[in-house]
Amino acid sequence: xxxxxxxxxxxxxxxEHVLAWSAQVRPTLLALQETKVADEAFPAxxxxxxxxxxxxxxxxxxxxxxVLGTGxxxxxxxxxxxxxxxxxxxxxxxxxxxAIVNVYVPNGQAIGTDKYRYKLEWLDALNxxxxxxxxxxxxxxxxxxxNIAPEDRDVHDPxxxxxxxLVSEPERQAFRDLLGLGLSDSFRRFxxxxxxxxxxxxxxxxxxxxxxxxIDHILMSPALAGRCRKVHxxxxxxxxxxxxxxxxxxxxxx
DNA sequence: ATGGCTTACAACGTAAGA
Numbered sequence: 074x075x076x077x078x079x080x081x082x083x084x085x086x087x088x089e090h091v092l093a094w095s096a097q098v099r100p101t102l103l104a105l106q107e108t109k110v111a112d113e114a115f116p117a118x119x120x121x122x123x124x125x126x127x128x129x130x131x132x133x134x135x136x137x138x139x140v141l142g143t144g145x146x147x148x149x150x151x152x153x154x155x156x157x158x159x160x161x162x163x164x165x166x167x168x169x170x171x172a173i174v175n176v177y178v179p180n181g182q183a184i185g186t187d188k189y190r191y192k193l194e195w196l197d198a199l200n201x202x203x204x205x206x207x208x209x210x211x212x213x214x215x216x217x218x219x220n221i222a223p224e225d226r227d228v229h230d231p232x233x234x235x236x237x238x239l240v241s242e243p244e245r246q247a248f249r250d251l252l253g254l255g256l257s258d259s260f261r262r263f264x265x266x267x268x269x270x271x272x273x274x275x276x277x278x279x280x281x282x283x284x285x286x287x288i289d290h291i292l293m294s295p296a297l298a299g300r301c302r303k304v305h306x307x308x309x310x311x312x313x314x315x316x317x318x319x320x321x322x323x324x325x326x327x
Numbered sequence: 328a329t330g331g332c333t334t335a336c337a338a339c340g341t342a343a344g345a
Contacts, residue, residue, distance in 0.1 A: 082333075082334070082344085083333090083334055083335080086333090086334075107334095107344085109334070109335070133335080133336085134334085134335045134336065134342095134343095135334095135335080135342095135343075135344090180343080180344055180345060181345090182343080182344085182345090183329090188343095218345095220344095220345070237345085238345075239345060272345065274331085274332075274345070275331090275332035275333055276330080276331040276332045276333090277331055277332090279332095286345075288345075315333090318332085318333075318344085318345080
């Protein structure tokens with residue numbers, strides 16, 4: 074089984090990339106973020122033709138999360154339970170024995186803003202939801218765009234990013250609090266190349282110069298992590314024409 | 328350098344992302 078996550082920055086713009094990449098690496102389940110499309114305009118047909126079963130929680134213009142599966146998906150939640158969120162940022166599904174939570178964590182914009190407070194509150198509510206979910210399921214994956222670089226080694230230039238969202242201590246503490254539930258950052262369970270990132274700014278040739286951040290993650294419960302044999306960031310589609318600014322992350326499960 | 332790209336929007340500049 075292969076579990077993959079990819080912030081596509083508009084599914085309608087990136088549909089050909091999603092189809093080409095998934096045909097190439099054949100994930101069992103693919104979690105997408107920033108679909109940026111209402112459910113009515115979702116490109117369901119193209120995905121169905123490619124053999125995907127799909128669940129989508131979308132809204133016009135912003136946010137939006139989808140889960141693509143090679144087999145049946147049972148909906149567990151299409152928004153963050155107990156949070157009253159109007160933004161479509163969470164989609165939890167069950168595929169076989171595995172519960173998968175697809176998240177698009179708020180960006181936070183800038184420290185001290187309402188959006189920053191919303192981000193920290195959202196992460197608190199996510200923590201509470203995952204605590205419950207982990208009580209109900211042994212095999213859990215929480216995957217998506219967390220908009221948090223957990224450590225300085227996940228940042229191309231920590232000094233330049235100091236004082237910014239994505240690296241601030243309260244955000245990093247919230248990330249560690251998720252790990253405190255018993256989840257592990259599956260990427261770091263394996264030896265990885267130095268300067269591994271999952272997002273690069275479109276501006277200033279960020280990708281070519283590898284000026285990036287590792288902000289897309291696959292967290293796993295102990296039972297699932299024990300079956301995980303490999304996790305990697307596939308930078309290839311980031312070099313394609315008109316790419317998403319994020320690269321997909323994929324975990325291989327025994 | 329409060330930007331440098333890219334996306335969406337009943338848009339033709341603005342908001343937002345990271």
